[in-house]
Amino acid sequence: MANQARQRAIIKVFRKYSHSLGPDALEFLERVLDDHDIADEDVEASIDMLAKEYNKQDDAKMKVTLSVLQRVYEAAQEQGDPTSRHRDVLDPDSHIHLINAFDMPCWHWSTERGTFEQHPGVLTASGSADSRVACIRDRHHIIKQCILRNEHFAPSTLPSHDRERLVTLRSTKQLLGRFGERFLLLGMLRTTKEGNLCIEDADGTVVLDFGKLDEPGDGLFTEGSFALVEGLYTEDSTLEIIAIGQPPCEPRDISRSIYGHIDFLGKGSTSLLEDAQHTIRIREDLSDLHLFFLSDVWLDHPQTLPGLEQLFKNCVDNSFIPKIIVLCGNFSSRSISQGSGSEVQLYQEKFDALADLIARHPLIARTTHFVLVPGPGDICANSILPRRPILSTFFTRLKSKVPKLHLGSNPCRIKFFNQEIVIFREDTMARMLRNVRGVKPNVETNDLKKFLVQTILDQAHLSPLANNIQPVSSDYDHALRLYPLPTCIVLADKYDRYKLTYSGCHVFNPGSFIGNNYSFSAYKPAEMNSEECILDVQSDEE
Template sequence: MAARGRIVKTFKFHGLSLQSESSRFLGDVLSTVNVKDIDEWLDRIIESIQNNIVLSSTSIGKDLVVNAVEECSEGSEEKSDNVFAVIDAFEVPRYEYNVDRKKYLRDTINDFHLHPTASCKAKFYQDRYMTIYQRTIRHELFAPPSVVTHPSQKTNKYELKPVEYLLGSTAILGKLIVLGMVTQIKEGKYYLEDPTGVVPVDLSKAKYHTGLFTENSFVLAEGVYEDGEFHVEALGCPPSEPSQVTRNYFGNINFFGGPSAVALKTSTKLRTIEEDNQEAMFVILSDVWLDLPKVMAKLRVLFNGYASVPPTLFIFCGNFISKPFGSKHSWKLRECFNDLSDLISEFPSLVESSRFVFVPGPQDPGPGNILPRPALPSCLTQRMKSKIPFTFFATNPCRIQYCSQEIVVFREDLVNKMCRTCIHLPKDLENIPSHLVKTIISQAHLAPLPHHVRPVYWNYDNALRIYPVPDLIILADKYHSYVQPTSLDCTCVNPGSFSKNEYSFKVYWPASREVEDSKIQD
């Protein structure tokens, strides 16, 4: 009876009521579960009911509970088996934040076109805004205080105001903080925009905090609204949060993607596999120009060195050819991959034990320079796949799930584009990687750039979002290599150009989550 009371109380907490036969069935099912795991199972069952079913009533019948239990049981079986997965950018699940229920709900529409109507452009900006907004108002600086018995106990320091609050006020307002997107509606004049309206801003006296502030990025602007203009005194990035905090609010939703129905972060079995396999390592290379004999010679040295201790994974990022070859570009690239497959075949231990992931670069063959980029065509990679069985030609960006870890790989010359479109360039240029990493994590997006600089398919903008924050972000860039740890249990890595930077690369050790600098000496 105590267990049934606990079940009914948990459902009531989520605004749902169980019919008597539903509570009896659920009580019988959870009677076989360890007492410590009952709360986790209840959260997953309720989450399944809310995400996958349009409820016409808050009263939950037995059929709904049975379906939810079956789905959660299938998810548990998947969690135990799914050790490695490469996730296509076009298959990343779509979740939309529901303001009324304060939860992320799965978008079940399957018919997404590459070239949709104009309303889809507005929608993905709204989705970006809501992701940042709901995270910001939960932050300790902006969250409303709990029960306050005395003014001295007030804990929140700031309160966000929408743009319509500024536009609709006739009184003199003091200092305000607004969360909005920096945009340039008229040339040479900046505005701050949110779903409620647009207000012109004066940035002439603004103090800029850490970050790279570009057009179409979301910012926290502090200032005074006078004479129909918002005079900004300070501009900063929205606060970010560790993935564990996000999951505490939204449960075990699988935002990341892959075959599992639930997130794998809490899988005890996968975490044990990850910790026990201390020798697992990922070798990360970018700008691997396969048409240069010198590069192929260095790759032979690399494979020979690792033949005795095969890495778990090789990640190769493009561009895979040093220069455009015009009409013969695809033919040349196919020959290069054939040569590479022959080279790898000389090392049977790597063929049997290692996986190879190839992420295309901006100059590699593809349908236009729009993100996400599809994988390289099979006509170029067929021989490689037949000779090296564990080969994955991925999209750009792509996602890799290894045990309980979430890894995002993105090949883009991001530093150059971000700095070129900044409304204010930081003075400490030696710390550009720090500014870049803070920006993309606070924006929860890999490329917070204007569309004329970095076009994105409107319906697949979610593939570039990084929320919750993954464990490792590989930002393969022609900029010099760096390793940028964060306070959010996330590490950002740029391996640099293998072909131009003296054949240097990075090695990632998943068990310890450490990154090593490596180089092939002459």
Template structure:
């Protein structure tokens, strides 16, 4: 057995548990053939680690195609990083080459290797294990029509995730050097039964069992609550099915009179990650792993990389198609590199899709028109990614979340003309280098406001949009509403979760556009491109900033 083959077996198979198929083994031997012996072990170890981070961890039988993808990604990453270092060196020595933009030989196609789009139906599911105090990945494939027990399990998972986050907050952590009573303690509802009347702090889900009465529920019990009278409220929209921290008085009538009501305490993304490490990949897609610093270097220095985010692209309206042409003309004529991606979000018709058949061909023709339009801009069609996310009025299954991508029947021409067109679910996730982006299209402002059971806190400096954003981030969920207001496939409830919080949350809505920064997460609504002002937004990942724009 050759030296390289021996090392491959020792490192990939014995150390990392990977078994290479014959073609994969031959390919890897060719890759490392010219390496000095002193670099061989380190290189093979890095390839194995990269494979386990980028591929399904259960895929222990390695084929050539998946291995080649990993190796090419390593080469690309190394070349880009070297080009950046050369540009920095040239700039610091007074050279003319500036850092940023498309440096040297780096192209948008190279950068696109760090763009990964994750469908809701392939999002990994992690469950909190209170006994082990860690998250464990569930490899059981969810079912679209899950059994009734899946609903209770979804709520239990949400409760456990929020509670472990809350208990990490300093306000809930007792210290050896502080007096008793200097921290908050959560009492389970079941334990209230053995207590005399008094003040308690509860964590539970707002629900209703009897008409006209509200209850608070945790995994162990249920109690009637009174929300009348003066209540000190935190920022947020308090709807049924939201989890809340409620402080109040437990009475002899076994009723809990709420005096203070707040959302579960939030936590920054960095604190969540530091608790479990980057190896717990909640988001999906490849893990950054040991390449975190390299990816951050690429991310920060590629200042020409942009995402164009457009919602309510009403393709049945000639005025919208005309303005869409103007938008593509603008990004095609600029001297900068083409956008890395156009994120085109529904609804794709100005009227709801009717399933009786009258919208069957018109809807398909809308996408045919778009395919021909984009094809007129050769540089964009060949370079940029076009990511399509359906809206609530698009086919099929618009009433239940998450909803699948637009059926292929309607998009045959655009798929043939645009090989880089990507049709995703709603919601979906995008990973670019180290950044995580969540895209969600729903009229969530109206739904949450209509579902509030107590009026939000009336602060002059707290807008409705901030109340909404605080609710979703604090709940760590895109749509914490009852099934009657927004049905959910319970087996895929984890695809709606926001934990840890993403870098960018796109809440595409027919509500007016906004940008809100909350606990380190940037939350935006790009506005309606089908509206009077043809609004959209441009995201700059290098600076994590958004630019509100419109077509005049």
């Protein structure tokens, strides 16, 4: 690799973390690569490690300081191979944290500082006019700063032919008087009072004309979602669309390398080095650890409790005890959020029956963490997102017989070592399809599943819909945010089950537990992958 090519590779890596290099720092890094005989194909990976560690330093500046860079390099040399150190026995229970939506700290994007700032005030369930505006602006700024870091948008500091392929993001205020010119805009899709679809950014709106668009890009385009649109500005003050697509998704490792010092979950931040160590330890020491996820656990259905009984029996007989079992609602086959007294009484009795069932398997009751997540039809203190846990009065017997019981909000998160698992119980596919404003024609079922996952992750939000379609508490909108990208997302839905990995994030839907067979999903942290499971009660096989 020629010197200029190496320089471009080094600058590209540091630019990814919003840093620029002076001649002295660039020369130092080239010398480090030469001293360690780094092969051409390993240059970016090696420099990336130094750039990540530099970015975490308290005195790190946007223009890389040579003294700080040298300190980072020396510390990396002293640290050596983290896998060669003495290792204590891992205790997975001490690294399991359930984070409810209402316990997550609220971080807003600061345009002045170009980073996140923690909200200083008290959050309320009703929200305020300011918070309703702020949550939309936060979504816009988070997506925009990810786009500007993307390799197709970030210009190189060295002369390169790549500049010809770069795309420049514009604002609606730059359209004024520039008829016939081509623009690329980022904004939220919404409907005007006249019923026209428009795109809105921080500076204004422009009506979209889809007359000459062959077909949109991949994904589901709904009102309330953000989109990248490219088109010609016409004399009618509309944008004649040439192409429309989802904003690019930023992988978790890039976001963590920039904002790893921010404690988004409220359980303490970890360094990238600690994350790497945890990944190795989980893979080596906890290779058989599993988490079970069940959805639509209708306790009033005659087949549900026998199915759970068989599941627990199989686990005990095969010495295969899951560390966590997540049960998602609805916990009744009929919505009882406003049910009669007799229906509420039956609801209570079924949870008591579940407690007795778990207690009949002491090993599971004693060692397994049970997480209960409400569905849209369960009895909660509120009906908008995020939903509070099911009222604790229903779980008196469960609490007495299951010591590791956790009542989760919807959505909620599990932090397991360095992994973040988001659990969301909502009929997301049906709601998105009912409100879609653009999708490719003749889409098959498998494509719809892929488009749904892509849209949710590209939007960095669990509910990319207008507030009149899916009401969300504006003060707690950050609890639905998917930034940095989680390790795994459970989109529990009554729709067909699926699993796929997108931008390094594993997403799956365990499907309804009750059906022709008892279906659920088992997630394996060591592989960051899930397995679709079916319980056959007749043959006693899982």
